[in-house]
Amino acid sequence: MKRSSLYFTEDHALFRQSVRQFIDQEIVPQTEEWETKRRIPHSIFRRMGDLGYLGLPFSEEYGGAGADFWFSVVFLEELARCGMGGFATAVSVHEYMAINHIAKAGSTDLKQRYLVPAIKGEKIAALGITEPDTGSDVSAIRTSARLDGDEYVISGAKTFISNGTYGDFITLAVKTKPEAGTNGISLMVVDLESAGISRTKLNKMGWHSSDTAEIRFDEVRVPATNLIGMQHMGFYYLMESLQLERLVAAVMAVSGAELALEWTLNYLHEREAFGRKIGMFQAIRHKIADVATEIEVARQFVYHTCWLFTQGEVVVKECSMAKLHTSEMQKRVVDTCLQFFGGYGYIEDYPICRAYRDARVGTIAGGTSEIMREIIAKVVMD
Amino acid sequence: MKRSSLYFTEDHALFRQSVRQFIDQEIVPQTEEWETKRRIPHSIFRRMGDLGYLGLPFSEEYGGAGADFWFSVVFLEELARCGMGGFATAVSVHEYMAINHIAKAGSTDLKQRYLVPAIKGEKIAALGITEPDTGSDVSAIRTSARLDGDEYVISGAKTFISNGTYGDFITLAVKTKPEAGTNGISLMVVDLESAGISRTKLNKMGWHSSDTAEIRFDEVRVPATNLIGMQHMGFYYLMESLQLERLVAAVMAVSGAELALEWTLNYLHEREAFGRKIGMFQAIRHKIADVATEIEVARQFVYHTCWLFTQGEVVVKECSMAKLHTSEMQKRVVDTCLQFFGGYGYIEDYPICRAYRDARVGTIAGGTSEIMREIIAKVVMD
Amino acid sequence: MKRSSLYFTEDHALFRQSVRQFIDQEIVPQTEEWETKRRIPHSIFRRMGDLGYLGLPFSEEYGGAGADFWFSVVFLEELARCGMGGFATAVSVHEYMAINHIAKAGSTDLKQRYLVPAIKGEKIAALGITEPDTGSDVSAIRTSARLDGDEYVISGAKTFISNGTYGDFITLAVKTKPEAGTNGISLMVVDLESAGISRTKLNKMGWHSSDTAEIRFDEVRVPATNLIGMQHMGFYYLMESLQLERLVAAVMAVSGAELALEWTLNYLHEREAFGRKIGMFQAIRHKIADVATEIEVARQFVYHTCWLFTQGEVVVKECSMAKLHTSEMQKRVVDTCLQFFGGYGYIEDYPICRAYRDARVGTIAGGTSEIMREIIAKVVMD
Amino acid sequence: MKRSSLYFTEDHALFRQSVRQFIDQEIVPQTEEWETKRRIPHSIFRRMGDLGYLGLPFSEEYGGAGADFWFSVVFLEELARCGMGGFATAVSVHEYMAINHIAKAGSTDLKQRYLVPAIKGEKIAALGITEPDTGSDVSAIRTSARLDGDEYVISGAKTFISNGTYGDFITLAVKTKPEAGTNGISLMVVDLESAGISRTKLNKMGWHSSDTAEIRFDEVRVPATNLIGMQHMGFYYLMESLQLERLVAAVMAVSGAELALEWTLNYLHEREAFGRKIGMFQAIRHKIADVATEIEVARQFVYHTCWLFTQGEVVVKECSMAKLHTSEMQKRVVDTCLQFFGGYGYIEDYPICRAYRDARVGTIAGGTSEIMREIIAKVVMD
Numbered sequence A, B, C, D: 001m002k003r004s005s006l007y008f009t010e011d012h013a014l015f016r017q018s019v020r021q022f023i024d025q026e027i028v029p030q031t032e033e034w035e036t037k038r039r040i041p042h043s044i045f046r047r048m049g050d051l052g053y054l055g056l057p058f059s060e061e062y063g064g065a066g067a068d069f070w071f072s073v074v075f076l077e078e079l080a081r082c083g084m085g086g087f088a089t090a091v092s093v094h095e096y097m098a099i100n101h102i103a104k105a106g107s108t109d110l111k112q113r114y115l116v117p118a119i120k121g122e123k124i125a126a127l128g129i130t131e132p133d134t135g136s137d138v139s140a141i142r143t144s145a146r147l148d149g150d151e152y153v154i155s156g157a158k159t160f161i162s163n164g165t166y167g168d169f170i171t172l173a174v175k176t177k178p179e180a181g182t183n184g185i186s187l188m189v190v191d192l193e194s195a196g197i198s199r200t201k202l203n204k205m206g207w208h209s210s211d212t213a214e215i216r217f218d219e220v221r222v223p224a225t226n227l228i229g230m231q232h233m234g235f236y237y238l239m240e241s242l243q244l245e246r247l248v249a250a251v252m253a254v255s256g257a258e259l260a261l262e263w264t265l266n267y268l269h270e271r272e273a274f275g276r277k278i279g280m281f282q283a284i285r286h287k288i289a290d291v292a293t294e295i296e297v298a299r300q301f302v303y304h305t306c307w308l309f310t311q312g313e314v315v316v317k318e319c320s321m322a323k324l325h326t327s328e329m330q331k332r333v334v335d336t337c338l339q340f341f342g343g344y345g346y347i348e349d350y351p352i353c354r355a356y357r358d359a360r361v362g363t364i365a366g367g368t369s370e371i372m373r374e375i376i377a378k379v380v381m382d
């Protein structure tokens, strides 16, 4: 059903069509291979670079499309419809979590060396914040970078790094002034092929097509010019960009939930039990009504938050709410949907099975639900 | 925090201020009296008529304000902030469920006789659909109206009728062609003082300030000109206006939930246990974060549905979702909030106590959650 | 369906029959009057005293029945089946929360003066712990009793005291050594007609037949011999008896939930919608299955905890779990059940309506769910 | 904490110790290998046969232990503590779902040929009911067995068959009188190496160590003496044994949930965030309290149902409730627990990650939650 929209224009609709076609034709057929091999070929990044998908929000000066935020929303929604949380993550981390730091605060030189090839899909980017001993508490990171001449020397370890195994460079959060807590963190770009780096691929429950790594840094030398923005200001850059990250996660969560519902509706129309289509059983129908409602309701909140975001409003509360609500919602929705596939829901040939494994990380990665509640409570109560 | 909005203008904001002031100054102080006496004085309707609140959406020709729908949304939100579900219902049934039928399909004569005084607050209106033996299944009503000369003769019974005890007239659904099911229902206006009518006030769990009646019709004679619109078309008029009714309920549910949260936040800042404000306990904080999130999320979906409604879109699915989601949400929210008042939450002096009793009817009146799920499933699945 | 039982003998079954008959014939018919008047006549206590119900667990020396704990379980289950949380509370507070302190630690003199008439139903007892400023944190009470000659002089205030308005005496927790925290609390018996006591009845959401009072003590003089057990040891007496209190609450919660289910099953077999009994709708049936399951599951845990209790095991964890789980369960169950009554569920003529108001206090009185979680977490985690 | 028990004796406790030791020493260390290879070596069945574990409930005449049911409960609880749903399933299907049919209704000859070697662990058994087109509706199976001389000729397909790939024989449900519905089903033992059988291993979300197969039967010939019990009576044999199956599933679900809680408690004591053990955060503590409560409550209901079962009572309702409640509970518990591992919960090195994948099938295999609700509603309502 075509609907009036306050957010999307005809241009967005056309763009949606083209992305959907791309995803259907060039991504979905690769699902089994990528998920089994647990990696995505570099070539698909280059292809997406060629199509302009990797530079949507960035300035044309660096090869970006300079498109308004709703194009990104459309892109992310369609991306999530590939049905592989892993692939969707790989791309969205690259574009909206790693290189956006360079685009925002990086020097022209850094932009030329990293942003431009990343937009082209020639280099794949990762974001490195979490460490083996600290995730939720970003201020407690211990990976350090000490200035030695015109180089930083980095030691420490990061973990759970998406695109960490096969990525080319990383936007890395390090302590440049260890004793200064949140005032001693800096962001810098590090080539992942640098000497002193060792990477171990992690074996995850889901997001199989995305490679996730533990990365050890042993006296890794990086040119001082790889610093992003101002020294010791990294914590604030990170906090600021978290709103975008959470919004991106929320947009994809809603779209992923909707996809799961679509698969389920199809199955309910096909499968029979006790002489009737199982979609005729009222107990199932009422749960589908609940699920459909949950998705629609969440979607409009996410759109609203996107809109506030485009208006330059402070959206810490809304983005945290969007992340919290949609990730929990997606988990519930996919769980309910899987149930109606009976035994087949447990078999990997059915995409709902993967969706279930994929959805579980939503309430953890990018800030746990507990951390979202901490932030929201602070805004609402204090 | 002032926020950009896609829906509300400065005019709406000013209007909100004036309604809020009216509610705070002229309604809230009456709470105890009205709730205890279980009735609202007619005079308050007249006062609201004078202020123009009762004719917001109606044509100026009949004394209405001809204001856009967002003024109604503002009005309903502020109305719900009186903290008496009963009063809010009395007014909203009058304006958005009973007389709107006359405004929409009634003859000019009917409008002069009933719409005009209703907008002035001189006459209070009720809506009569539900019967002792049938509520969810509107097509099964049995109250009949047979044409006898230029009068209809009505027999039967209605129940759960808001404004039924003290109201002046009722928009009544009757069977004019009993054998024709949904094609045999008509709507007509009936003076509640007519001979043959007996009314019994019902003793409800909540909504105390609202009077709810069982009404018996024993050969009640009504001028044939009191028919609203076309004979036998009543079912379709009702179905059409249900969207508005459900939207109205949804708008008030969100606002009611928010009010409950506000009371609770205040209490959390005051009350101490174990040497600290109870608002410092993390277990409470995290639930408040969830509650605040639920409210914000629901609100945006309701606004979105309102907007679709103003665009003239078919909103059967969205209005049913909004009614289902917000009434269930309000129930959960108020329950969670009450808990944090400890024993005081159970004492009638605290508004949260009334809010709990009031909220329970939300998933029943105006179409139960089960019926909402039936409708949504039909749209989504069939 | 008759079932083997590990806990109940034929004697218990016979006793159950007689209590059930008593409740059905002598209590249920009084429902409307007691609930409306918001009090229970003293005479019913005397009647129950005559029947031996008020001394079930107490020694025959003081007029008790010296019956094993399972008789008390039977009694409480049947008591809850009166359908008035208020009456059930009045009786159970009297017998299992107030006078049991005297039975356990009181002097022979105290027993003769208070336990004996209480068992006869001649005097009604209350328990006074909670104060306007502190409930969950018992150690923070401020009502003080200072020894003055052979009398204690009591000043302070208690609130939410069941049987507080019409009761005859109270087992009162006071600070006898204010600076000593939990080591400065004592229990003593206070006649509620004493000079210096003023009582205000509280207007509650439910438990209407039970009177609940705020009680002010203004230099109230009490014989020193009214001290229960050892001075300054009150906190430990209270903590010990909490296990029984919570078990009592749990037993009644399960029974109350089951009663609500029974009413609902009856209604589902009677009421029709869309041409069929509403008990035929699968969406309803599945929720009934869930509700029935919740009740049966909870019941066995409560029985098991009762059994452990009779074995003299430390049951702090289990009693807290039983209280937490059953009170939350009862709330959910009654809410689900009420929904299936449609509009009638909201009308006070239907007992499910009262059950809903009554059930809400379960997660608050006798220790909130949050406090139960604190205790359980401590046992399980620390 | 040692506890009195109504069910378990000192002998059971000793047996528990020995099983626990076996599981810890001989099973747990194999976890990674078996889960990765997605199979269990035959040798472990022989080892368990030697230890007497595979014949616990069976007559000593056929090599069983003739032990009371509580030994089986102990065994299943400890089995589930291996932390591999797959292994636990493989063993429990073999012993409690497949060969028990032979023990119950099989001829002495069948017992000698299949039960005896199965108890020794020399032959591994499967149970074949579900078919590609029908699972919940057992009466709709289509795999047929027609008598041809002194052999049955079997055609059709089964799916989701545990132990189906590497098992040696199968207790197979077939239609011997296709037109007779539930009165036309028979059970027979079929060697899985028979000509005409082809098996395909299924790739599941969890239960990795258990092999699950689709099995096609193409004119497979089986001696008529392989019929179990009476011809055409298979449906009733299946229905009867379902109670045991569901009880077995319930026992393991509770134990599995408890194991997940134990892992989590350990992690909460180790992991730090924001300068404290995460087990100190109240929001986490309260959820742990809920989880611990859910487990204890469920456990006692399962024990109670086991006890009723040993008393020979009709336990259709209780077993269905136990299966429904514990499988849903385990899913919730493991989900909550995983969350507290943060990112590590999503990594396969952590057993909680496997537990999450494993737990999902609980509400599907052995009868879905929807089917349980159908059964319960029938007993409770009709």
Ligand SMILES: Cc1cc2nc3c(=O)[nH]c(=O)nc-3n(C[C@H](O)[C@H](O)[C@H](O)COP(=O)(O)OP(=O)(O)OC[C@H]3O[C@@H](n4cnc5c(N)ncnc54)[C@H](O)[C@@H]3O)c2cc1C
Binding pocket: A093, A126, A127, A128, A129, A130, A133, A134, A135, A136, A137, A159, A160, A161, A162, A163, A204, A207, A212, A361, A364, A365, A366, A367, A368, A369, A370, A371, A374, D271, D272, D273, D274, D278, D281, D283, D284, D339, D340, D341, D342, D343, D344, D346
């Ligand atoms: C698949 C995957 C991909 C990821 N990709 C990236 C990436 O590309 N780059 C990157 O930097 N990171 C990445 N992460 C890491 C992710 O952001 C962290 O896992 C997450 O922030 C949680 O941190 P943690 O795992 O250290 O959990 P912890 O911080 O150790 O938390 C453990 C538990 O304690 C709870 N907790 C913590 N503090 C509190 C509190 N104050 N109150 C109550 N509860 C609390 C948490 O909610 C959680 O339940 C990824 C993680 C995963 C699983």
Ligand SMILES: Cc1cc2nc3c(=O)[nH]c(=O)nc-3n(C[C@H](O)[C@H](O)[C@H](O)COP(=O)(O)OP(=O)(O)OC[C@H]3O[C@@H](n4cnc5c(N)ncnc54)[C@H](O)[C@@H]3O)c2cc1C
Binding pocket: B093, B126, B127, B128, B129, B130, B133, B134, B135, B136, B137, B159, B160, B161, B162, B163, B204, B207, B212, B361, B364, B365, B366, B367, B368, B369, B370, B371, B374, C271, C272, C273, C274, C278, C281, C283, C284, C339, C340, C341, C342, C343, C344, C346
């Ligand atoms: C305070 C109050 C004010 C009201 N005000 C008005 C008013 O002003 N005017 C007016 O006309 N009405 C009014 N109503 C009536 C209200 O709209 C009805 O109560 C409601 O529509 C439900 O109808 P019922 O009570 O007959 O329930 P029933 O239709 O008898 O339903 C009983 C139960 O069965 C369920 N059920 C019914 N059909 C199905 C199905 N197909 N599948 C699954 N479950 C089903 C319902 O959801 C419900 O749980 C009011 C009600 C209340 C309580």
Ligand SMILES: Cc1cc2nc3c(=O)[nH]c(=O)nc-3n(C[C@H](O)[C@H](O)[C@H](O)COP(=O)(O)OP(=O)(O)OC[C@H]3O[C@@H](n4cnc5c(N)ncnc54)[C@H](O)[C@@H]3O)c2cc1C
Binding pocket: B271, B272, B273, B274, B278, B281, B283, B284, B339, B340, B341, B342, B343, B344, B346, C093, C126, C127, C128, C129, C130, C133, C134, C135, C136, C137, C159, C160, C161, C162, C163, C204, C207, C212, C361, C364, C365, C366, C367, C368, C369, C370, C371, C374
């Ligand atoms: C109808 C009724 C009958 C009663 N009868 C009696 C009686 O006969 N005798 C008697 O002595 N008392 C009685 N009570 C009092 C009852 O026991 C208390 O209300 C209850 O213990 C809670 O105390 P409070 O109301 O002071 O709540 P508070 O202690 O003020 O608690 C407020 C909120 O804070 C939460 N909270 C408190 N501490 C923590 C924490 N550490 N972490 C997280 N959350 C926390 C609570 O759970 C609650 O949600 C009765 C109460 C009622 C409503």
Ligand SMILES: Cc1cc2nc3c(=O)[nH]c(=O)nc-3n(C[C@H](O)[C@H](O)[C@H](O)COP(=O)(O)OP(=O)(O)OC[C@H]3O[C@@H](n4cnc5c(N)ncnc54)[C@H](O)[C@@H]3O)c2cc1C
Binding pocket: A271, A272, A273, A274, A278, A281, A283, A284, A339, A340, A341, A342, A343, A344, A346, D093, D126, D127, D128, D129, D130, D133, D134, D135, D136, D137, D159, D160, D161, D162, D163, D204, D207, D212, D361, D364, D365, D366, D367, D368, D369, D370, D371, D374
């Ligand atoms: C890992 C695994 C191991 C298994 N092991 C075995 C085994 O060893 N042997 C064996 O025979 N089987 C086995 N099974 C099969 C299992 O018992 C079935 O999957 C299960 O009974 C459900 O059947 P189905 O998959 O055909 O689902 P369907 O019957 O197709 O059901 C699909 C959906 O419809 C719902 N539904 C069906 N009927 C109704 C209704 N009347 N009302 C409402 N909803 C309804 C179901 O609940 C489900 O959600 C196994 C399954 C799995 C996943």
